[in-house]
Amino acid sequence: MSPILYAFPVFLASMGVEAWLLRRRGLPGYDIPDALTSLHAGILSQVAGVFVKLLTFTLYVLVYQKFAVTAWPTDKALPWVLALLAYDFIYYWAHRFGHEVGIMWAAHIVHHSSEHFNLSTALRQSSSGGLFGWVFYLPLAVMGVPPMMLAIVGLIDLLYQYWVHTELIGKLGWLEKILVTPSNHRVHHGQNDYCIDTNYGGIFIIWDRIFGTYADERDDEKVVYGVRSPLRSYNPLWANLQHYAVLIDQAAASKGWREKLQVWLAPPGGWHHERVQPFDPAGFVRFEPPTPPDIKRYAVVHYVVLALMLVHFLMVQAGLDTGSRLVYAAIILASAVTVGGLLEGARWALAAEATRLVATISAIFLWPVWFTLATPMVARVAMVIGLGYCLWWAVRLMRTSPATAAVAPAE
Amino acid sequence: MTANAASDLVLGLACGWVVATRIGRQPGFGLAALLIGIAAALGVLRYTGVDVVSGAHRFASLTSACAAFLLIAWALRWPDDPIVITMAGAVRAAMLAAGVGIGATVLGLSAWGAAISVSAALLISVTMVQRRNGVGVAGAAALVIAMAASALGKAAPFNAIVVLHVGLAAALLLLARASDHRSASR
Secondary structure, eight states: OOOOHHHHHHHHHHHHHHHHHHHTOOOOOOOOHHHHHHHHHHHHHHHHHHHHHHHHHHHHHHHHHHHHHOOOOOOSSHHHHHHHHHHHHHHHHHHHHHHSSSHHHHHHHHHOOOOOOSSHTTTTOOTTTTTHHHGGHHHHHTTTHHHHHHHHHHHHHHHHHHTOSSSSSOGGGGGTTTTHHHHHHHHHHHHHHGGGOOOOOOSHHHHHHHHTTOOOOOSSSSBBBOOSSSSOOOHHHHHHHHHHHHHHHHHSSSSSHHHHHHHSSSSSTTTOOOOOOOOGGGGOOOOOOOOOOHHHHHHHHEEEEEHHHHHHHHHHHGGGGHHHHHHHHHHHHHHHHHHHHHTOOTTTHHHHHHHHHHHHHHHHHOEEEETEEEOOOHHHHHHHHHHHHHHHHHHHHHOOGGGGGGGOTTT | OOOOHHHHHHHHHHHHHHHHHTHHHHHHHHHHHHHHHHHHHHHHHHTTTTTGGGGHHHHHHIIIIIIIHHHHHHHHOOSHHHHOHHHHHHHHHHHHHHHHHHHHHHHTTTTTHHHHHHHHHHHHHHHHHTTTTTTHHHHHHHHHHHHHHHHHHGGGSOOOOHHHHHHHHHHHHHHHHHHHHHHHHH
């Protein structure tokens, strides 16, 4: 099971504390649709990770078995410290490539697509990033870092980065010189001119200082979060695919196979470092469609259900055949996408959500065993009643939602 | 020092010269030489008895086979391409080619590196012949001889490893010179 799941309750509790503290200090609080989009993207990345990491971790293990010069001892502290340092150094470069190489930016952009910055943003992870990042870590396999050691230091690096996604903590004095902190990571997520392509570190910011990509947070210019080509959607699938679509369009418009290839390898600004349009922080308008409060509540409830499904999926997926795994993943994906559609008032969302609920109710009736989870009749009846209530709730909400009035003119 | 180690040293020195003279002007060519040079340096250690680097030498050789010859072919065929004239482009192309190649090899397509190397040698040969570049044709011939020796391996009536190393060294020096001719004639 994914170790991230053990951290999941801590994530949720800390987000609650952060939201409470923000409200108490009179600061802008969580934007529910934005936070849910981040959490949905996090769920999709965990689901995709089951398939992607199976391949990439296997590749690491195979390279380790075939080429490792030695095996680092795991019963001493020093190899762990060195492995963490080496991992973080490579993370810096993998992350930097994630911003500076077209196809890798297409994978990573999802993490930067939020125009808010809070702990939920940390969980807005890419579903396809793992497809490209693994190759950077192969030198560690050759050096002899055992796969389990790599997995653990990688997890430490990832979990460290959670707490730096907050506006609650200011500058941390001398720590700013050594570590990635909330202050210097806010700069990394900014789209202000001075923030672009800076502060790539995972745990240690020293790599940025060494390689010239460090930028300090400015007191005279508030960081505006997000990307220059905004997502403007709460659809977590589109958040993952958005920039791939841009690259496909660019490749289609390019002449000759070499130019088409360059589209995927070039930096987002092009090979010739075309000047980025100057950014005016004062003129920035956030994506905030008028999502009715009832729909926000509905989406929160469904996020809880989806989170439980994710936990179950990750617990049982190893025992499922590939087909069942894909079907379960598709159910989770469809759920996240339709709830995202509800949040942004998408025209297709009403029909999709009703279909999803009817299909789920039917599935519960037809399959007494839900992906190895044998549910007693009483539980199935309770689930059907709950989902039936949701269906009624969804239809009622859609009837009253101004955002979707266009799809139900007679109502 | 064994013959294998000495020939790897020759290859390493040739790579060092190419890196020193190319990395600024043609980063693509320079990076290719650097990859081969790393493999050669590890080879010197391996063949002088430092067995611990054996895995690293094989890994570096595989990386070279998957990426370096492709970069050289690219540099000779399309000398104005961003992959050739910028370090950023060269590194990206090398990472892509190496990632795909290493992945394919460890997953069972063990001939991947050889197939890419031979394809690159073919492209280099065709390019040099089309451009009537005598030095380049000689370099391509040295490359083909080196690869043929590598393919023969222990079946060869001579020390195939030495021929591979010396042939690659000659190929690198000649092809680097050929790329100068190309640059001058543009």
